[in-house]
Amino acid sequence: MKEKDEIKDLFKGSFDSFEVTPPASVKINVDQKISQIQLKRKLKWYLFAGISIFLLALTVLLFSQGENKATTANLASNGKLEYGDKPTNGISQYGDKPSKRISEYGDKTKLASYKGIEHKLNSPSSKKQTNQITNNSSKNIVKNINSAKISNSNTSKKTDQTRNEQQAAKQKKAKNLVSDSKTKNILEAENNHLQYNKKIKKDRNKNKKSKTEEIEVEKFENSYKIRIDEKVDAQETIAATVEKNDQVQNKTIDSNLVSNIDYLKGIVSDSLEENNQLIAVEKAKRPLLFSLKTGTSLGFNKIKDQSNTALKEKSSFFIQTEIAYYLNLKMAISSGFNYQNNLEIISHDQKIINDSAIVSYDVSFIYDSMQNVIDSIVIAIYGVDTSIFSASNSYNVYSIGLPIMLQYTFDLSSKLFLDLSAGAILNLQGSRTNYEYLNTSNRTINQFGVKACLRSQLRYQFSAWGVSLNTNFGYDFKPVQSYENVNRKRSYLDLGIGIHYMLK
């Protein structure tokens, strides 16, 4: 013991404050490596941001194309609604580009209220309206507009000045007429809408078995929508009515038209004063909610029967982009992309006996110079010299997730919404070792993981744009890392903020 202490003390004493200045080349190399690391970190962020923006843009583009290709259904002159047919008498046509949406109607048209169809009244302020004016709804208007548009080709004999003056006058006249007609349209449409509601109630009382009982009318900003419940039998036709001055015309809608859609939108001509014919129906847009969220993520771990082992996580960040696709006004499914980065530290407390010679007491006899007389007695009592040593490993764990959520929206006010979601997140996972102090041969990395997730989101929509506060809570069925003999239960809590764009 004495020898051991001497050697130990000798080495410890010699090397305790031992310092040697390293060559400058080491620092230069370290600096070079560090600048590379910093560059890589920046690049990673740029790459991540770029991919996110690209995916978001791609999604928006794909969906917007899908919207443009929305099938147009027309009510044929025989009183049936059909998809995709080119307009004949009384049928409107809607091209992809609004600027080309000038419908041609042989017959006079008018807003109609009807069963089983959604009709939409565009507001005068809507830009679409100017593009959707039908030339048959008001002969004067169309005539004026057409003449205004084609006047350049028909006035070769006139002087430029005269032509311009005439053109300006015609345009002004057309504008006034359009404006007047729009105002009338709104009033009439409002009236029709009220009448339509009354009619639905009346129908419900008359015939409880009617398919039209399933129809609900809901108001969206400047339009009215009629929802047809999915229970409607696809094999049957649905009655629709066209109303004018309390006269009701019965129409039928082709069953194929409504078999797969629960929203229909009636695009109605701006000019309503003379017509009473249902002119068109097209599939309504289902709202899409684009979200970009970020915040901090907290992980909580419970370990059973391992009092000397602890598993901790440092708060980390998450970022996610998602698109919620509304199935109806309240319910939506959402999916997207989720990235999360955590720091996980597993530590193990060990009791260390610093002095292996555990002696409760020791007695030494000190003799005087005569060698046979005890001069004094020294009694030494040793305590057990122990300390707790905590060894830990640190890992950077990350996951790239695909969330699949079902969302329900509560309207707290016209601009404030509470979105509650539940679902799962499917993860691709990985781990990088930061520091290993313990022997971790018994560590397993789970490349695929599943999390259950509950979310609440308080969203304020300014207009199409909105902001939100988010809380996600969930349980991790398969954490990125599992350790042998450590029964780990992981849950997590995310707190974040988000920006949103509502596309209708």
Next chain:
Amino acid sequence: MITEQVLVDFTKGKKYAFDVIYSSYSSGMYAICLRYTRCDDDAQDVLQEAFIKVFKNQNQYQLTSPIGAWIKSITINCALTYIQKTYKYQLHEDESVFDELVLEEVSTVEIEELRAKLMQILNKLPEGYRLVFNLFAIENLSHKEIAEYLGISENTSKTQYFKAKKFIQKILESEKIAG
């Protein structure tokens, strides 16, 4: 001078803070690297790797704990990893290895010379002995910790230390450095 502000800035990834820390601890850590490795070049490699790790893992450093101990643990870990990868050491059970070693005489025991001599002795030890001796005698780790560090049994650690100590003792006695 390492102030609290420097440490805070270090955890935020500021380069100047890292430079301050490097200038304060590089000498001490280099000495540790020299003890674990066979030559200056290897020690420099280990030191470089250790400080790169320190920079990479700056966000893991907890302000409440002493930074010196944190850097030291990273440095030792880097040294062990380097030794395992580069030297591919084996633990010696046979004491005959000592017979091959030539003992040199030491006459003066000035502190610097003593330190240099002790370093020479350490360097003459086979890797396994040297590692265990360094960890136990100088770093003050227990055999249980060393066993976990090196992935060996506690008894092997004790045996290795005992044999290393025996060898060192033999040299020291012959050269009258200790005792």
